[in-house]
Each structure stands twice: as C-alpha cells, then as structure tokens.
Amino acid sequence: MSASPLPLSLPLIHGLTHAQLTEICRELDQPAYRARQIWKWLYHRFAADWSEMKNLPLGLRQALAHRLSLASAAVTRSQSEAGVGTTTKWLIALADGDWVEEVLIPARGRTTLCVSSQVGCKFNCAFCASGKAGFRRNLETGEIVGLVVVAARNLGAIPSNLVFMGMGEPLDNYDAVLAAVRIINDAEGLSLGARRITISTCGIIPGIQRLAQEGLQVELSISLHASDDALRSRLLPVNRKYPLGDLLEACRIYAEQTGRLITFEYTLIQGVNDSPEQARELARILRPIHARVNLIPLSTVAEFEGRAPPAPVVREFLNILERARINATLRISKGGGVDAACGQLRRRHESDLKL
C-alpha cells in the first residue's frame, strides 16, 4: 500500500483540518481517538505511507487510502552551500509532475523554511526568476502543508519559522494559503505559532485588507524596493495596479487594526534605489506606519543586471533611516550560493531536462 502512485484527484489528507479528519473517521465508524492517532502520524512522525501507521487497523488504512491521498511531495534535487549549518535548497516534485522550491535557512538559532505558494508567478518582479518563468497554477492547501511536512521529514524536526517567500505570490492564492496556515498552526499538529509564520507580498492590497480581518498573529512583509511610483512600477509591475500611496495606506490601516509591526523589504541596487535622497524619501513615506525596514544588498541573479552597492553606500543608507528613527536592519541575503532567488533551481532543473 504505497502513497505515491495514488491519483491527485483524491483529496489530500494534508489539506484537512483536524475537525474534518475527525468527521471522516466518524463516517468510517471509528472512535474519535483514531483522528488523533492519524494526526500524530502526519505531523509528529511525518508519515509518507499508510503502511507506516502501524497502530491503525489494516481495514481503516485501506478505507482511508481509498478516500484520501497521502501523495506527498518528494525532494528531487538538493543544493547546499559548503559548511555546517548552511542554506539548503530543495527542488520538490509535486504529485502531478510539476516542481516548486523550498529553502531551509539556519540562522541565529532558528531554522527558517521558505515555502512556495504557486507554481510559477504572475507578477514578473524585476529580479525574480519565478516571475520570468510565468504562472502555471496555484498550490492546493494540502500541497502547501505537504511542503512543510517534506521539509520536516528531511530535517528530522519541524522548522522553527516559516516564510512564504518562495515561488508565487501568497496573497494571490489567498484561501489555500490561509487554510494551510491554520493547519500548520494547529496546536496538536505541527504547532508552528502564527508569529513564526511570515506572509510576504509584492503588494496585493485586497489580500492585505482581508488578512487584517483574520485575527491571526502572522507576520506581514511587503516587498517595497522603491520609494516612488515610477521606480517601483519598473521593479515591480504590480505597482501599476496597486500604487505606492494606496499600498502604504493599506499597510497603515493593517498595522493599526492588528497592532502588528509590518516589515518592508528593500533590496539595495547600485545606482537604482540606493541614493541618500531615496533613503530620506523612504523614511518620510514610512513614518506614519508601525514598520521595520530590512535592507538587503542585491544578490547577483542571472535574470537581473544590477549589483549590490558598495558597503559605504549601504551603511550611509542605513544611517539615514536610523537618524530618521526608522527601525531598520541590514540583512545579508543567505543562499546566494545555491541559486536562492526564487525560481532559479526550478529553472535550472528544467533547462537540464532540455539538454
């Protein structure tokens, strides 16, 4: 009884809430504790096959296998930086043969897993490989939860933090991502606290507005990268639909309604967005918002010709924000050695297949 050959047409068990699984067990005339046993196999032992669930009667395992798919994603390719405690990037094969990526980043006593929410992406941001590859489909809730389970299985432990910064725009696949967050957050399952989960967006305003109403303590991160509309529209075409002023107002309201601090990601690109005037403008537009800025000198990527500014320019940009009392940190992008811009490993795998 192997999980992998089962068709994707069966609902994925990782897409069910604990309550939904309990209901299925009830329909199969099973006592309530069976759902708890299965939940533990899924999220404490990261089972990949029904046959592993030895404390379940064989008949129940067979009945479950006919109703639900345990078809979990599988790591098909792995890249790690040299050294101990370094970034690892996995190419994950989905049950329908498509691929997504995830990156495991150990830093400061944490293990952060960067997961995907879509296969490809519609938004075509300037320095992102996923956008260049185009959009294929949304991931289902069960596939997103499955990505975390696959990582936990390979790591032998549940990652301490989760960021939706892989392939795809999470707020463009809102319902599936939020349902996945609630399952990942389940105290009897993976039990990853909402504050350890970050949803990163290129600026989908309706998604930010919906997220404010969820009552979840997740972290919100905005890819900003520019302090004026003209430049931001060049770097992130989504800005033409959701311009900077509207985005910042949505963020201000979000921070007010949730009491949460918003992180703004600002990738520094030499000669493009790294001048003292741009730093002052960034400080001015963020002043009304309960915000933190992450400055990230650009990692070299094949898709974009820009480069990181010299260290003194980066330092001066940071100093200007700090003098303006903006909470700002300098972050060195980890994973540059493992094709870490989202979509790169997948594209390399596809081009290898074409050879």
Ligand code: SF4
């Ligand atoms: S940065 Fe994110 S939103 Fe932009 S193209 Fe890449 S995956 Fe899509």
